[in-house]
Amino acid sequence: MIEISNLTFDYPGHRALDEVSLTVQTGSVTALVGPNGAGKTTLMRCIAGLETPLSGSIQVGGMDVVEKPREVHRIMGYLSDFFGLYEDLTVAQCLEYAAASQGLPTQEIDTAIALTARRLDLSDRLQQTGGSLSRGLRQRLAIGQAIIHGPKMLLLDEPASGLDPEARASLATLFRQLQANGMTLLVSSHILAELDEYSTHMLSLRNGRVLENRALSGAQSAIASKRLRLSLALAESRLPTWLEQQVPVTLIKAEADFAEFDFQGDLSAQSALLGELVTAGFAVASFAEHKENLQHSYLQSVAVQPKGSQR
Ligand code: ATP
Numbered sequence: 001m002i003e004i005s006n007l008t009f010d011y012p013g014h015r016a017l018d019e020v021s022l023t024v025q026t027g028s029v030t031a032l033v034g035p036n037g038a039g040k041t042t043l044m045r046c047i048a049g050l051e052t053p054l055s056g057s058i059q060v061g062g063m064d065v066v067e068k069p070r071e072v073h074r075i076m077g078y079l080s081d082f083f084g085l086y087e088d089l090t091v092a093q094c095l096e097y098a099a100a101s102q103g104l105p106t107q108e109i110d111t112a113i114a115l116t117a118r119r120l121d122l123s124d125r126l127q128q129t130g131g132s133l134s135r136g137l138r139q140r141l142a143i144g145q146a147i148i149h150g151p152k153m154l155l156l157d158e159p160a161s162g163l164d165p166e167a168r169a170s171l172a173t174l175f176r177q178l179q180a181n182g183m184t185l186l187v188s189s190h191i192l193a194e195l196d197e198y199s200t201h202m203l204s205l206r207n208g209r210v211l212e213n214r215a216l217s218g219a220q221s222a223i224a225s226k227r228l229r230l231s232l233a234l235a236e237s238r239l240p241t242w243l244e245q246q247v248p249v250t251l252i253k254a255e256a257d258f259a260e261f262d263f264q265g266d267l268s269a270q271s272a273l274l275g276e277l278v279t280a281g282f283a284v285a286s287f288a289e290h291k292e293n294l295q296h297s298y299l300q301s302v303a304v305q306p307k308g309s310q311r
Contacts, residue, residue, distance in 0.1 A: 160189055
């Protein structure tokens with residue numbers, strides 16, 4: 001969905017993005033992480049066509065963002081970290097204005113408002129003014145404005161900042177629903193535990209450079225294989241060799257009483273493997289999917305970069 005090559009962006013006297021190259025896969029939810037000042041907002045603004053890079057190229061849905069910003073905006077929604085709402089307009093009017101400015105034909109606007117309000121659970125708030133909404137509802141309305149035209153790709157810069165745990169949880173549910181409907185999401189946040197709940201990929205930036213961009217193992221993704229962990233009640237030295245012979249298994253770590261491996265297959269294939277382990281006489285004590293912890297992965301990816309490389 002997004003292909004960036006050798007993107008460099010300078011603010012006066014400061015290089016914010018330095019030869020950034022990356023891809024974001026269609027249908028993924030990518031957590032954009034990195035310390036303050038890493039370049040996350042600048043990267044999103046470049047992808048959204050709001051900044052002009054010094055060099056490099058950004059393609060969204062096969063279109064060049066600099067050459068065809070309007071075409072790209074038709075398939076993209078963007079929520080900035082500091083968004084504004086028209087306080088005196090009602091929710092319905094805010095959505096109508098967003099739909100009209102996205103160029104939706106007049107006859108489609110009412111349907112788009114109703115659908116978006118339903119998606120964001122705002123149907124009973126349509127006549128309330130923007131200024132009278134709680135922070136969580138304001139955030140929902142702003143996301144509604146960003147997706148009113150049914151984009152394929154949604155960029156969200158710190159969407160959960162300032163929200164209470166309940167509002168954050170419902171935002172996570174919304175993101176999963178959007179992904180299930182085929183939308184690709186790029187979400188930046190400092191709240192890694194929350195990104196963990198719905199991200200399929202992690203893109204980490206530091207000092208304007210990409211540290212890591214990869215699928216998270218165990219994520220709810222059709223693309224990634226799942227990571228499984230197995231432990232035995234009785235150690236058996238034949239366990240690593242036995243697992244190595246199983247076609248869908250790629251061993252990460254194997255001992256006589258414990259193994260961690262990537263597994264290509266659906267739930268029934270997973271249950272078949274468990275059955276074979278038991279039939280082969282292994283005393284299985286636990287056998288479960290292990291979802292990678294985003295915070296742990298992020299801290300590891302940051303840890304491999306020497307501090308001195310900071311600008
Ligand atoms: P945060 O997590 O704090 O939001 P970020 O990863 O989004 O940070 P950016 O806002 O993209 O980082 O900023 C990247 C770098 O560019 C920072 O060093 C920042 O100080 C600098 N920067 C951002 N905006 C400007 C600007 N308008 N003029 C000059 N420098 C800027």
